[in-house]
Amino acid sequence: MIQIRNLTKVYGSYPNQIVALDQVSLDIAKGEIFGIIGLSGAGKSTLIRCINMLERPDQGEITIGGKEITALSRRKLRQERRKIGMIFQHFNLLSSRTVADNIAFPLEVAGVPKTEIVKRTQDLLGLVGLTDKTDMYPSQLSGGQKQRVGIARALANNPEVLLCDEATSALDPQTTKTILALLQDINKRLGLTIVLITHEMDVVKEICDSVAVISDGKIVETGSVVEIFAHPQTETARQFIQGVIQIDLPTEIRNSGLVLTTPSERAVIARLSFIGESAGEPIVSSMVRLFNVDVNILAGNIDHIKGVPFGTLVVELRALNGGLDEALQYLEDQGIEIEVLKDESRSA
Numbered sequence: 140m141i142q143i144r145n146l147t148k149v150y151g152s153y154p155n156q157i158v159a160l161d162q163v164s165l166d167i168a169k170g171e172i173f174g175i176i177g178l179s180g181a182g183k184s185t186l187i188r189c190i191n192m193l194e195r196p197d198q199g200e201i202t203i204g205g206k207e208i209t210a211l212s213r214r215k216l217r218q219e220r221r222k223i224g225m226i227f228q229h230f231n232l233l234s235s236r237t238v239a240d241n242i243a244f245p246l247e248v249a250g251v252p253k254t255e256i257v258k259r260t261q262d263l264l265g266l267v268g269l270t271d272k273t274d275m276y277p278s279q280l281s282g283g284q285k286q287r288v289g290i291a292r293a294l295a296n297n298p299e300v301l302l303c304d305e306a307t308s309a310l311d312p313q314t315t316k317t318i319l320a321l322l323q324d325i326n327k328r329l330g331l332t333i334v335l336i337t338h339e340m341d342v343v344k345e346i347c348d349s350v351a352v353i354s355d356g357k358i359v360e361t362g363s364v365v366e367i368f369a370h371p372q373t374e375t376a377r378q379f380i381q382g383v384i385q386i387d388l389p390t391e392i393r394n395s396g397l398v399l400t401t402p403s404e405r406a407v408i409a410r411l412s413f414i415g416e417s418a419g420e421p422i423v424s425s426m427v428r429l430f431n432v433d434v435n436i437l438a439g440n441i442d443h444i445k446g447v448p449f450g451t452l453v454v455e456l457r458a459l460n461g462g463l464d465e466a467l468q469y470l471e472d473q474g475i476e477i478e479v480l481k482d483e484s485r486s487a
């Protein structure tokens with residue numbers, strides 16, 4: 140649906156240049172929810188503003204639905220832009236217009252006949268669950284309701300793409316969830332492609348199919364959300380993921396030694412990370428059976444990403460006479476990632 144090739148955007152002039160986007164290339168498939176995550180100043184807003192050409196890139200191409208929008212004339216661009224809706228962190232509603240009139244605004248601009256505007260506005264109000272707020276003003280709405288108006292307005296011209304710039308950053312966690320659920324519902328129902336910019340991995344985990352990690356104007360990693368969670372390639376990605384699934388080892392465990400009871404015993408504390416159906420408890424229990432290992436679960440967290448179980452367990456494992464090496468090898472062979480945090484053995 141969207142192809143971005145070698146997009147570069149530089150602000151300012153030499154010698155005070157800021158390279159906001161540096162050779163960015165991305166492919167966003169039709170109908171997917173694509174997350175772009177990065178720290179403040181990474182270039183996220185610049186990128187999303189380039190996608191609808193609110194910002195002119197210095198180099199590179201953007202193709203949306205087969206049309207290279209970076210090559211269009213002003214007039215053609217205005218037409219193409221109708222196929223791209225956008226919502227903002229601070230909603231950007233017109234305070235002097237009612238809810239219905241805010242939603243009607245882009246339709247008026249597009250020259251849609253009055254009766255049709257009324258009908259379409261009603262439909263959109265229903266879609267975002269605001270039928271009872273039709274004649275209210277933005278100042279009378281909660282943040283979540285304002286964003287619903289923003290979403291309805293963005294959808295007014297039946298866009299093919301919805302761009303969201305930190306659309307939930309000004310909302311509390313509960314309201315964030317309801318807005319994300321609405322976006323997901325719209326994505327499914329209308330087959331809309333959604334590009335969602337965020338600095339919160341929680342948002343990505345909640346609704347995105349794919350994600351790109353942007354750092355200092357460069358895309359450092361991109362792939363399916365499950366893939367990135369399972370095998371992050373860069374430190375930046377790892378840090379974002381840790382914010383969501385990290386379990387910190389309790390201080391007592393971190394500071395305490397492992398006590399060995401017999402000379403031939405070995406004990407380790409390990410963090411086991413697993414993903415997918417074959418993972419988790421069944422593997423741990425078959426390891427116990429096969430290798431005569433004692434397992435003590437110290438901390439754990441199992442979650443689902445796009446329906447795929449994903450988790451981390453911190454365990455203490457004990458075994459005699461080299462049994463532990465085999466057990467750890469077994470876990471690794473089952474696709475579990477192992478990080479040994481502590482290792483005690485008498486003979487070593």
Ligand SMILES: Nc1ncnc2c1ncn2[C@@H]1O[C@H](COP(=O)(O)OP(=O)(O)OP(=O)(O)O)[C@@H](O)[C@H]1O
Pocket residue numbers: 150151157158159177178179180181182183184185186338
């Ligand atoms: N109009 C501008 N003029 C000059 N520099 C700019 C302009 N807009 C953005 N920048 C710079 O470009 C870089 C990327 O900014 P951008 O707004 O895209 O970051 P962001 O990832 O959206 O950050 P945030 O999460 O804080 O919104 C920053 O260093 C910023 O200072």
Ligand SMILES: [Mg+2]
Pocket residue numbers: 183184185
């Ligand atoms: Mg921004």
